[in-house]
Amino acid sequence: QQQVKQSPQSLIVQKGGISIINCAYENTAFDYFPWYQQFPGKGPALLIAIRPDVSEKKEGRFTISFNKSAKQFSLHIMDSQPGDSATYFCAGGYGQNFVFGPGTRLSVLP
Amino acid sequence: GAGVSQSPSNKVTEKGKDVELRCDPISGHTALYWYRQRLGQGLEFLIYFQGNSAPDKSGLPSDRFSAERTGESVSTLTIQRTQQEDSAVYLCASSLGRQTGQFFGPGTRLTVL
Numbered sequence: 001q002q003q004v005k006q007s008p009q010s011l012i013v014q015k016g017g018i019s020i021i022n023c024a025y026e027n028t029a030f031d032y033f034p035w036y037q038q039f040p041g042k043g044p045a046l047l048i049a050i051r052p053d054v055s056e057k058k059e060g061r062f063t064i065s066f067n068k069s070a071k072q073f074s075l076h077i078m079d080s081q082p083g084d085s086a087t088y089f090c091a092g093g094y095g096q097n098f099v100f101g102p103g104t105r106l107s108v109l110p
Numbered sequence: 111g112a113g114v115s116q117s118p119s120n121k122v123t124e125k126g127k128d129v130e131l132r133c134d135p136i137s138g139h140t141a142l143y144w145y146r147q148r149l150g151q152g153l154e155f156l157i158y159f160q161g162n163s164a165p166d167k168s169g170l171p172s173d174r175f176s177a178e179r180t181g182e183s184v185s186t187l188t189i190q191r192t193q194q195e196d197s198a199v200y201l202c203a204s205s206l207g208r209q210t211g212q213f214f215g216p217g218t219r220l221t222v223l
Contacts, residue, residue, distance in 0.1 A: 046213065096160060
């Protein structure tokens with residue numbers, strides 16, 4: 001399986017700030033790009049996802065920006081809150097195959 | 111509705127023992143996945159089932175690991191002759207089909223002493 005790269009590895013943001021996590025993929029067959037949020041001791045939960053035919057998707061404070069030509073996508077968390085502190089995983093998928101990034105640990109300071 | 115469930119939630123075993131981990135996917139989900147997550151690490155793909163067949167076993171780390179699935183229902187991951195490096199959280203996920211994402215269970219935390 002080809003890699004999905006994710007950065008930064010960890011991120012500290014003040015309450016009310018914008019959190020930005022970036023991912024890059026290699027496999028042009030990917031046609032689905034989900035983001036997962038994982039709290040300690042819990043399984044990952046699907047947060048938001050995008051298909052490559054759109055450049056942006058917004059759900060509440062969470063926005064995915066997608067650049068097909070660069071094979072990059074990013075998650076923006078607006079007005080970050082302490083409750084957003086978690087590990088975030090991006091992924092690329094095609095069919096039933098999914099490849100996950102290594103994760104970003106986000107800490108939002110009160 | 112019910113999500114993905116896994117049992118046991120925690121398992122402590124002695125090195126060399128066999129363990130069985132169970133996953134009950136969301137009803138109707140045809141695809142089922144097993145992942146391993148070491149402390150503070152990402153998701154390590156183990157195996158994927160479509161129905162009760164396993165088209166992708168490429169992630170199983172050794173022949174001590176095996177998995178089976180009954181129809182489009184429960185799956186069991188078996189680790190034989192456990193080693194300390196098997197200590198991790200084992201996550202199960204299920205999916206309905208293309209472009210729908212995966213839904214994860216809470217995981218089984220395995221500790222091998």
